[in-house]
Amino acid sequence: MRELSLRTRALSGLALAATSALVLAGCASGSSDNASGATYAAADCAADSTSDNTFKVGTLLPTTGNLAFLGPPEIAGVGLAVADINAAGGVNGMDACVYNTDSGDSSDMSVSTASAEDLIQQKVSFVLGAASSSVSLNVVDSFTEAGIVQISPANTAAALSGYSPFYFRVAPPDTVQGNALGQLITGDGNSSVAFLVFNDSYGTGLRDSTEAAIVEAGGEVVYGGQGKGQEFPPSQTTFSSEVTAALSANPDALVVIAFDETKAIIPELVAQGWDMANTYFVDGNTSSFEADFEAGTLEGAQGTIPGAAPSDELKALLTKYWSDVQGEELTDFIYAAESYDATMLAALAATKGGDNTPATIQANLAAVSGANGGEKCTTFAACVDLIKAGKEIQYQGPSSIGPFNELNDPSSAFVGIYQFNNKNVPIWATAVEGKS
Structure with missing residues (x-):
C-alpha cells in the first residue's frame, strides 16, 4: 500500500482538498x-x-x-x-x-x-x-x-x-464519489481495473463515474465496464462465473459495487486466489464484516463512503x-x-x-x-x-x-476513505472534499 499522503496527493488533480479529522469532526447538538x-x-x-x-x-x-x-x-x-x-x-x-x-x-x-x-x-x-x-x-x-x-x-x-x-x-451525487474512488485506485498504482457491479441505477451510475476517472487518469477497465453487459442482477447469490471472468482479465485492482451480495462475492474471490488488499468497496458495502469472515480476510482493502467521519x-x-x-x-x-x-x-x-x-x-x-x-x-x-x-x-x-445548489444537491461534500483492518472492519483513514 502507498502512504496515505501519496494517495491524497493523487486525488488533488480533481480539485479535492484533503481535510483533517479535526475539521471534519463536527458535532451534533447534545x-x-x-x-x-x-x-x-x-x-x-x-x-x-x-x-x-x-x-x-x-x-x-x-x-x-x-x-x-x-x-x-x-x-x-x-x-x-x-x-x-x-x-x-x-x-x-x-x-x-x-x-x-x-x-x-x-x-x-x-x-x-x-x-x-x-x-x-x-x-x-x-x-x-x-x-x-x-x-x-x-x-x-x-x-x-x-x-x-x-x-x-x-x-x-x-x-x-x-x-x-x-x-x-x-x-x-455519484460523480463526486466516483471521481474520488477512480483517482484513489489509479493513485495506488493500478492501471487495469475490473468491476463486479450489480445492474441497479446506483451500481451502474457509480461504476460509470468511477470508470471515467480511471480512464482519465490513464487506466483501463478490463471487465465489467460500461456497455460490456457484464453486470449481475440484484440479489444474485452465487458468483463463481463472474469472479472467474473478472480475474481472467488479469486486473491490478477489482471494484465491488453491490450491497448484501458482497457477502457471497468475497468468499469466491478468496477461493480463486485473489489478493483482497487490491479490492475496493463503496458506500453500499464498506461496512464491518467482522462477524462474517475469518480475521484478516479483508485486511488492506479500501472503500469510500460519502460524508465526513x-x-x-x-x-x-x-x-x-x-x-x-x-x-x-x-x-x-x-x-x-x-x-x-x-x-x-x-x-x-x-x-x-x-x-x-x-x-x-x-x-x-x-x-x-x-x-x-x-x-x-x-x-x-x-x-x-x-x-x-x-x-x-x-x-x-x-x-x-x-x-x-440549483439541482437540490449539496454544493460540496466530503468522501471518506476507509481501510479494512485485520478484523475486517473499515477504519476511517482520511477524507477529500469534492464539489457537485
Whole structure:
C-alpha cells in the first residue's frame, strides 16, 4: 500500500482538498436530556397527528432487504435529531414526532410503493429517505405529485440531480464519489481495473463515474465496464462465473459495487486466489464484516463512503439513543450524520416559514442550508434564535455539506476513505472534499 499522503496527493488533480479529522469532526447538538444523563425515548407520532399539528417526520428507510444494515444508523440519526429538536422547544411551538416505514430494497419495489402511499396518507411534514437510489426513483414521482418534500441521506445516483423541486439529498451525487474512488485506485498504482457491479441505477451510475476517472487518469477497465453487459442482477447469490471472468482479465485492482451480495462475492474471490488488499468497496458495502469472515480476510482493502467521519461525540450520542430506544448496540454509523442533518434542515425550513407543512419546508429548505448566504450556526436552538431575529442562516451540521445548489444537491461534500483492518472492519483513514 502507498502512504496515505501519496494517495491524497493523487486525488488533488480533481480539485479535492484533503481535510483533517479535526475539521471534519463536527458535532451534533447534545440535547438537555442527554446532558443530564436522562434516558432517550421514542417520539412516535400520535394517530391523529399531521403536519398541521406537529412536526411529523416520515421515514422511508431499510429495515428489511439487502440494505437493512443502513437502517439502524439512519433511524438513529433521525431519532437523535428529533430528540434535540424537542429538547429545544419543538418546531413552531409543536413537538416533533417520527413515523417510520420500511423502504425495502430494489429487489422488491412493492415494499417502498406501499410505504410511500402510507406516508402520503399520514400527511407528514417531510419524508426522510430512501437509502437506495433505485427506491427513490420508484417513489419520488408519488411524493412530488402529493407535494411532499423528500430528503435522502444516502442517494447518490446522478439521475436524481434536479429530478424534482420536492426532492433533495444531503449525500453527494455519484460523480463526486466516483471521481474520488477512480483517482484513489489509479493513485495506488493500478492501471487495469475490473468491476463486479450489480445492474441497479446506483451500481451502474457509480461504476460509470468511477470508470471515467480511471480512464482519465490513464487506466483501463478490463471487465465489467460500461456497455460490456457484464453486470449481475440484484440479489444474485452465487458468483463463481463472474469472479472467474473478472480475474481472467488479469486486473491490478477489482471494484465491488453491490450491497448484501458482497457477502457471497468475497468468499469466491478468496477461493480463486485473489489478493483482497487490491479490492475496493463503496458506500453500499464498506461496512464491518467482522462477524462474517475469518480475521484478516479483508485486511488492506479500501472503500469510500460519502460524508465526513462522525465525531466521537456524535457516535456516543447515537449509541446512547439506539441503546435507550432499541435496547441494542449501534455498530454502524453510515449516513447517520446525514440523516441527522436532513431532519434538522427540514425543521429549520419549517421554522423559517412559520408552519410545518411540506410546501413551507420546500420553499425554505435551500435558504436555511445557506444558499442565500447567512450567519453560520451549528445547533437547532442557535439557528432558531437567528431566524427569530430576522437573519438568514447557514446550518452547518455533522455531515459538513455545503448549501443546496440549483439541482437540490449539496454544493460540496466530503468522501471518506476507509481501510479494512485485520478484523475486517473499515477504519476511517482520511477524507477529500469534492464539489457537485
